[in-house]
Amino acid sequence: MAKITGNIVIGQSGGPTAVINASVAGIYKAAKDMGVNKVYGMVHGIQGFLERNLISLEEYLDNGINIEILKRTPSAFLGTCRYKLPEADGNEAVYEQIFRVMEDYDIEAFFYIGGNDSMDTVKLLSDYAKAHDRKERFVGIPKTVDNDLPVTDHCPGYGSAAKYIATSLKEVIRDVESTGLSNPTVLLVEIMGRHAGWLAAASVLAKCEDCAGADAIYLPERVFDIDNFVEHIREVGAKKNTIVIAVSEGIKLADGRFVCELGGGADTVDVFGHKQLSGCALTLAGIVSARTGFKTRAIELSTLQRAANHMASLTDIDEAMQAGYHGVIAAAEGKTGVMVVMERVSQQPYFCRMDTYDIHNIANGEKKVPLEWITEDGRGLKEEMLRYVRPLIMGEVLPVYVDGLPAHLVRR
Amino acid sequence: MAKITGNIVIGQSGGPTAVINASVAGIYKAAKDMGVNKVYGMVHGIQGFLERNLISLEEYLDNGINIEILKRTPSAFLGTCRYKLPEADGNEAVYEQIFRVMEDYDIEAFFYIGGNDSMDTVKLLSDYAKAHDRKERFVGIPKTVDNDLPVTDHCPGYGSAAKYIATSLKEVIRDVESTGLSNPTVLLVEIMGRHAGWLAAASVLAKCEDCAGADAIYLPERVFDIDNFVEHIREVGAKKNTIVIAVSEGIKLADGRFVCELGGGADTVDVFGHKQLSGCALTLAGIVSARTGFKTRAIELSTLQRAANHMASLTDIDEAMQAGYHGVIAAAEGKTGVMVVMERVSQQPYFCRMDTYDIHNIANGEKKVPLEWITEDGRGLKEEMLRYVRPLIMGEVLPVYVDGLPAHLVRR
Numbered sequence: 001m002a003k004i005t006g007n008i009v010i011g012q013s014g015g016p017t018a019v020i021n022a023s024v025a026g027i028y029k030a031a032k033d034m035g036v037n038k039v040y041g042m043v044h045g046i047q048g049f050l051e052r053n054l055i056s057l058e059e060y061l062d063n064g065i066n067i068e069i070l071k072r073t074p075s076a077f078l079g080t081c082r083y084k085l086p087e088a089d090g091n092e093a094v095y096e097q098i099f100r101v102m103e104d105y106d107i108e109a110f111f112y113i114g115g116n117d118s119m120d121t122v123k124l125l126s127d128y129a130k131a132h133d134r135k136e137r138f139v140g141i142p143k144t145v146d147n148d149l150p151v152t153d154h155c156p157g158y159g160s161a162a163k164y165i166a167t168s169l170k171e172v173i174r175d176v177e178s179t180g181l182s183n184p185t186v187l188l189v190e191i192m193g194r195h196a197g198w199l200a201a202a203s204v205l206a207k208c209e210d211c212a213g214a215d216a217i218y219l220p221e222r223v224f225d226i227d228n229f230v231e232h233i234r235e236v237g238a239k240k241n242t243i244v245i246a247v248s249e250g251i252k253l254a255d256g257r258f259v260c261e262l263g264g265g266a267d268t269v270d271v272f273g274h275k276q277l278s279g280c281a282l283t284l285a286g287i288v289s290a291r292t293g294f295k296t297r298a299i300e301l302s303t304l305q306r307a308a309n310h311m312a313s314l315t316d317i318d319e320a321m322q323a324g325y326h327g328v329i330a331a332a333e334g335k336t337g338v339m340v341v342m343e344r345v346s347q348q349p350y351f352c353r354m355d356t357y358d359i360h361n362i363a364n365g366e367k368k369v370p371l372e373w374i375t376e377d378g379r380g381l382k383e384e385m386l387r388y389v390r391p392l393i394m395g396e397v398l399p400v401y402v403d404g405l406p407a408h409l410v411r412r
Numbered sequence: 413m414a415k416i417t418g419n420i421v422i423g424q425s426g427g428p429t430a431v432i433n434a435s436v437a438g439i440y441k442a443a444k445d446m447g448v449n450k451v452y453g454m455v456h457g458i459q460g461f462l463e464r465n466l467i468s469l470e471e472y473l474d475n476g477i478n479i480e481i482l483k484r485t486p487s488a489f490l491g492t493c494r495y496k497l498p499e500a501d502g503n504e505a506v507y508e509q510i511f512r513v514m515e516d517y518d519i520e521a522f523f524y525i526g527g528n529d530s531m532d533t534v535k536l537l538s539d540y541a542k543a544h545d546r547k548e549r550f551v552g553i554p555k556t557v558d559n560d561l562p563v564t565d566h567c568p569g570y571g572s573a574a575k576y577i578a579t580s581l582k583e584v585i586r587d588v589e590s591t592g593l594s595n596p597t598v599l600l601v602e603i604m605g606r607h608a609g610w611l612a613a614a615s616v617l618a619k620c621e622d623c624a625g626a627d628a629i630y631l632p633e634r635v636f637d638i639d640n641f642v643e644h645i646r647e648v649g650a651k652k653n654t655i656v657i658a659v660s661e662g663i664k665l666a667d668g669r670f671v672c673e674l675g676g677g678a679d680t681v682d683v684f685g686h687k688q689l690s691g692c693a694l695t696l697a698g699i700v701s702a703r704t705g706f707k708t709r710a711i712e713l714s715t716l717q718r719a720a721n722h723m724a725s726l727t728d729i730d731e732a733m734q735a736g737y738h739g740v741i742a743a744a745e746g747k748t749g750v751m752v753v754m755e756r757v758s759q760q761p762y763f764c765r766m767d768t769y770d771i772h773n774i775a776n777g778e779k780k781v782p783l784e785w786i787t788e789d790g791r792g793l794k795e796e797m798l799r800y801v802r803p804l805i806m807g808e809v810l811p812v813y814v815d816g817l818p819a820h821l822v823r824r
Binding site: 012 | 427428456457459487488489492579582583584588589590591592617618621622623694709711712714715716718719720722723725802805806807808813816817818819822
C-alpha cells in the first residue's frame with residue numbers, strides 16, 4: 001500500500017448534504033488504516049483554514065461508535081463555507097498563507113468535499129502547488145444533492161435526498177388523496193436543483209405499486225411553458241380531483257426568467273454569482289388558482305431534503321464513505337488535482353467502481369439530466385431515469401435514537 | 413367479555429395523521445377478537461356512508477402482515493371527509509338515510525375516528541339514536557395532530573407529528589449552523605395548529621445535548637407582538653449568526669388578525685368556517701428582512717408533518733391502536749355517545765389508561781397549551797411542556813421498505 005508520511009486535512013464546502021460526513025469518516029478511516037499521524041479538520045472550509053481554525057479529528061473519532069454517529073449526522077460536521085478562492089495571479093498572499101498553514105501543520109494531503117465551486121478550489125490549489133514544485137496533494141471528494149458534477153456517474157448526497165423526496169412525496173400524495181375532495185386540488189411540490197433537474201427527476205420514484213406518483217414533473221432542462229402547464233392541469237382536473245405536480249426550483253421560461261422571479265420575490269445572489277431561488281411552487285400555485293379556480297397547496301421541501309439524514313440511503317452513505325477512502329488512496333499514490341469519480345460498472349447487481357479524474361475537466365462543469373430521458377411532452381421521465389436513480393436509494397441506516405430523536409455528533 | 417352481535421362500521425374524518433390507520437387496526441382487531449362477523453369501512457367518512465360507499469375490511473386485513481402495513485400507512489386508509497352533519501331538527505331525511513344504511517348492513521356499532529368536528533357527528537348521531545330509542549352505539553376515537561381535544565391527556569397523531577417536527581428541526585438547524593455564516597440568518601419554521609400551539613410547542617424537544625434548539629417558539633395562546641419579535645431577533649443577531657424561530661401558523665396580533673393575513677394571501681374558509689392558514693413564516697421572513705436586513709429562510713412543514721409515518725412514534729402508534737381497541741370494548745359494554753380518552757396515570761414509567769367520556773363535554777371543545785407552561789416573555793416553554801410531550805415521541809416503528817421506499821396499504 002502506498003503511504004502518506006505527513007498529516008492530512010479535510011474540509012467541507014458548499015451546501016451540506018445528509019451524507020457529507022460519511023466522506024469525512026471514510027477519509028479518516030483510510031488515513032488511520034494507512035498510519036497517518038494526524039487528521040485535521042478545517043472549521044468552515046478553506047475560509048477557516050486561512051484563519052488556522054483547525055481541529056484534530058482524533059479527538060472526536062477515536063472510537064468506532066463515534067464514526068457511526070458521524071455517518072448518521074446530517075449537514076457538515078466541520079462546517080462549510082462559500083468562500084471563493086481568487087485566481088493565484090495577483091492574489092499570491094492568499095496562496096502563501098494557505099501553504100504556510102500547510103507547512104506549519106505538516107500537511108501532505110488536502111481533501112476537499114464539495115460540489116462544483118469547491119472543485120474549483122481544489123483545481124486552483126493543485127495548479128499552484130505544481131507551478132511552485134510543491135509536494136502537497138489536493139484531492140476533491142464529490143458531494144452535492146444537486147448531482148450536477150460532470151464525469152462521475154452520480155454524487156454522494158444525491159441518493160439520500162432522492163430517497164427523502166420520494167418518501168415525502170408518497171406521504172403527501174396519500175394525504176391529499178385521502179381527503180375526499182369534491183373539487184380538484186393541485187398539490188405543487190418544489191424541489192431543489194439550481195440548473196440541473198436531478199432531484200426533481202427523482203420524484204419518478206414515487207410512482208409505484210401503492211402510489212400514483214406525480215401527474216407531471218418539470219425540470220429546468222426544458223423550457224417551462226405556463227400556458228401548457230395550466231392546460232395540462234385543466235385536463236387532469238377534468239378526470240380526477242387530486243393533481244400532483246413536482247417542480248424543480250430552477251425552471252425557466254423561454255425568455256430566460258426563472259418562474260420564481262414572476263412571484264416578485266427578492267432577488268438575492270450568492271458569492272459565486274448564483275441567484276438564490278425559491279418560491280417557484282408558490283408562484284405557480286397563484287397562477288393555477290387564478291386561471292383554473294382550483295384549490296392549490298404549495299410545499300417547498302427546502303433544506304429538509306438535503307438535511308434528512310434520518311431517511312438516508314445506505315448505498316449513498318456507503319459510497320460517500322468509499323469516495324473519501326478512495327481519495328486518500330489516490331493521494332498516497334501521488335495523485336493531485338483530481339476528484340474521486342464513480343463509474344457504474346454493473347447495473348444488476350448494481351456496483352460502482354471508484355476512480356479519479358482530472359479536476360480541470362470537472363471544476364465549474366455542470367451535468368444535466370439528458371434531454372433524451374425526458375418524455376416528449378416535457379412532463380415526465382422515461383424508464384432510463386428510474387433505472388439510473390433506483391439503485392442509489394436502496395438500503396437504510398437506522399438512526400441512533402436518544403430520548404426519541406436521532407442523535408448527532410457535534411463539534412465541542 | 414361483553415359482546416357485539418351485529419356488524420360494525422369504521423369511519424375516518426378530518427385532517428389525516430400518521431397514525432389514524434392504527435386506530436382502524438385496533439378497532440378491527442378488537443372486533444375480530446370479539447367474534448364480530450363483518451367490519452365495514454366508510455369510504456370518505458359519513459359522506460361516503462350516506463352514499464353506501466362501504467368496503468369490507470376483511471378483504472384487506474385478513475392477515476397479520478396487512479395489519480402491520482396498515483399501521484405503517486400514513487393518512488386515512490379509508491379516506492376522510494369534512495362533511496358537517498346538520499342538526500337533526502329539520503334534517504330528518506339525512507338521519508333516516510344514515511339509519512337505513514345501518515339497518516341494511518346490520519350495523520350495531522359505529523366508530524368515528526377524528527377531531528373536534530368529527531366528535532360533533534358522533535354526538536348528533538348518538539343523540540338521535542337515543543331520542544328514537546334505537547339500539548345502535550356511536551363511539552368517537554380521538555385523532556388530531558393539533559392535540560386540541562378536551563378531557564383526553566393527548567390525542568393519537570400528536571406524538572408522531574411532534575417526533576417528526578423535532579427531528580426535522582434538529583436537521584435543518586444543523587444545516588443552517590454548518591454554513592459558516594458571516595451575517596445573521598434567520599430560519600423561520602412554520603408549524604401547524606389552528607388555535608392551539610401544541611405542535612409548535614413540540615419544538616422544545618429539539619433543544620438537547622447535541623442541538624441548541626429554537627431561539628424562540630411562538631404559540632397562538634399568546635398575542636404576537638411584531639415589534640417585540642423583531643427586537644428579540646436583533647438581540648440574538650448581535651450574539652450569533654444563526655437565529656432559529658419556530659412559529660405556529662395560528663399566531664395572532666392583538667387586534668385579532670392572523671399574522672399570515674398580513675402577507676396578503678388569499679383568505680379561504682373551510683366548510684366548518686375555519687380560516688385556512690398558511691404563509692405565516694413567509695410573512696414574518698419578509699418583515700424581518702425589511703426591518704433588520706438579516707437574511708431569512710422560511711420553512712413550512714405543511715402536510716409533511718401530519719403525513720410522516722416514516723418517523724412515527726411507537727408510543728403513538730400503540731396508543732392509537734389501543735384507543736380503537738378500547739372503543740370497541742366500550743361499545744360492547746353498551747356505551748354510546750362517548751369518546752375514548754387517555755388518562756396519564758403514571759409519568760415515570762409513562763403509562764396512559766384508556767377510558768371513555770361523555771361526547772357532549774368534548775365535541776366542539778378546544779384544549780390549548782396552558783398559559784402557565786409558556787415562559788413569561790412568551791418566547792418559550794417551561795419544563796412542564798417537555799415532561800408532557802417527551803413520552804409521546806418515544807420508540808420507533810420501522811417502515812417496510814419496498815424498492816427503497818416505505819410501503820403503504822391502499823384501497824383497491
